[in-house]
Amino acid sequence: MSAKKLLLLAGDYVEDYEIMVPFQALQAVGHTVHAVCPGKATGDYVMTAVHDFEGAQTYSEKPGHRFVLNASFADIKPADYDGLVIPGGRAPEYMRTMPGVIAIVQHFIQADKPVAAICHGAQLLAAAGVIRGKRVSAYPACAAEVELAGASYADIPVDQAVTDGKLVTAPAWPAHPAWIAQFLAVLGTRITY
Template identity: 85%
Template sequence: MGKKLLLLAGDYVEDYELMVPFQALQAVGHRVDAVCPGKKAGDFVLTAIHDFEGAQTYSEKPGHRFTLNASFEAVKPQDYDGLVIPGGRAPEYLRTMPGVLPLVQHFSQADKPIAAICHGAQLLAAAGIIRGRKVSAYPACAAEVELAGASYADIPVDQAVTDGKLVTAPAWPAHPAWIAQFLTVLGTKISH
């Protein structure tokens, strides 16, 4: 039986880091409710596409309009089995919005699976839930991870790390590893 998962989005969330897990987790039988503070089901968030093109940092291009399928204000975190936090610019400001940090803290305190990628670590750090943990993130977030008391996992961009029920990765090239590790933590069995 599939799990009920919550995906926390916001404007200028990284396009692939939102779209790919949203679709992949549903493809294997999970229900994924995508929400954004201040928005309701049927509203959309704008996404951004980040690429690695040889510059000192990633480039950013307009992505898609992603339609939310649930309303943030109606969310009861106790009704969900796990949390997905995509990266991009959204986590930077989502951590300042009412209700977001307590929601993230619920999943940690209830020992529920959490998957965060790229700048999603900014939400984990702001929620104060990573002290003593091993956490990957986009390298620009390493200082925030360490200041929050976690050990920054400096891994290749296509890898992920699992610490208990927390699965993190540096960026979207890690989707195969990140999603596979999250599915393992969720207890999802896929037959070949």
């Protein structure tokens, strides 16, 4: 396997599992992962939120961890990276208003590089205008945004993921095994035992 250099877009109140798990898992198999947040530098942190499914009509939210960034947003060049990871939570909701973030998402899709987005990460894909004609999963509350952006919403179980070309999407963190496995396949990562 050739190790890949991956960019992970973070923001305050990103979903805790959806940033921690892919950040650690992708490094565990040998990839370099740079986690960045607009307006923040290496060593700064973002606050995370823990979203859970506890029988209410929507998820609950609790304070999560301080996730320390290992790269500076101002210093990154998207062309230097082989793939993009977009966690969910509340961060995509406000980051989709930032032209610099939108340009990054557009770069990866237009350059036909692997992109993994989970949960509310689809809000960034929709805002970037890059999913027209694609099959995209997201948290069910984002289905309207996915469809308004011209994509087909993949209404799949919460523990599943869908791949369309080099775009891998999933509804929420219970899909991590499927989502990360499909992203590794798109990256060309081979794990041998």
